[in-house]
Amino acid sequence: MEKYRRFNIKLTPQRIAIFDYLEGNKNHPSAEDIYKAVKKQFSTMSFATVYNTLEALREKGNVRELKIDEHKKRYDPDMSPHHHVICTKCNVIHDVFSDIGVHLPDEVSKGFDISGKSIEFFGVCRKCKY
Structure with missing residues (x-):
């Protein structure tokens, strides 16, 4: 939990699960991919929670949004130049x-x-x- 304080976002169990899923993830998941994976842990979590968390991470420069096709955004947690x-x-x-x-x-x-x-x-x- 301490390692995610750098995101400067209110930490909730659902957000921590989203951060855990993203950490080191090289698959450039979509919000839908993350939602499906994390919902297994938190059955009452909404898609909006995932989307809003990704938006907050993007705004603070902690995740890169990739608009690869017009139907789906993908997310890259690797902020190093590439x-x-x-x-x-x-x-x-x-x-x-x-x-x-x-x-x-x-x-x-x-x-x-x-x-x-x-x-x-x-x-x-x-x-x-x-």
Whole structure:
């Protein structure tokens, strides 16, 4: 419980279960995925609790929201600088930690204080390809 105080969000048993599910999760789960997993522990928990917790985490910079398709948001608890490669058939998402040398030309970035970058590559994964 102490390790989650850094999130600066009121801690409840349901929120702690959501944090536990996210911690170290490399699957980039959706709110629905998290809800299904955590509801096993808290049968009376609502989907709104999961969604609102994810929103609070996102607003405080503790989780990254990925809008991979127009129907579903996915969440990435790894806030270190990285990018993603996404399969357009099965929607699996893999992290890419290599630095990708993208530099905005001065005329494009003029007047902006760039705070980060995120690049998504789309394609068909090896599993779906064969």
